[in-house]
């Protein structure tokens with residue numbers, strides 16, 4: 637994805653640009669299925685707006701963003717397992733990635749954050 641500030645292009649979206657280190661807001665492509673992400677938080681599937689998910693992702697640390705976005709493929713890229721995220725992007729073991737991922741999912745499950753998704757619920 638192309639950096640909003642310097643134009644540097646990377647294979648995938650990154651929380652911060654590898655060249656200029658500026659934060660890169662996540663733009664979720666319309667093709668991305670948000671249901672697995674929603675299910676992880678609520679244990680049920682429903683449609684939510686992409687804007688609401690983008691808002692939530694922005695609340696995480698850059699490391700948390702990378703893990704959650706790649707695990708659920710929210711940037712439109714391939715969904716990756718904890719091991720691949722750890723080995724290819726962070727240089728840590730899958731257990732560490734798993735721990736961080738579950739921590740942030742739990743954080744998003746808190747009513748003050750979860751309500752952002754619930755309020756953006758589409759249809760039903």
Ligand SMILES: [Zn+2]
Pocket residue numbers: 639640641642643644653654655656657658
């Ligand atoms: Zn840049």
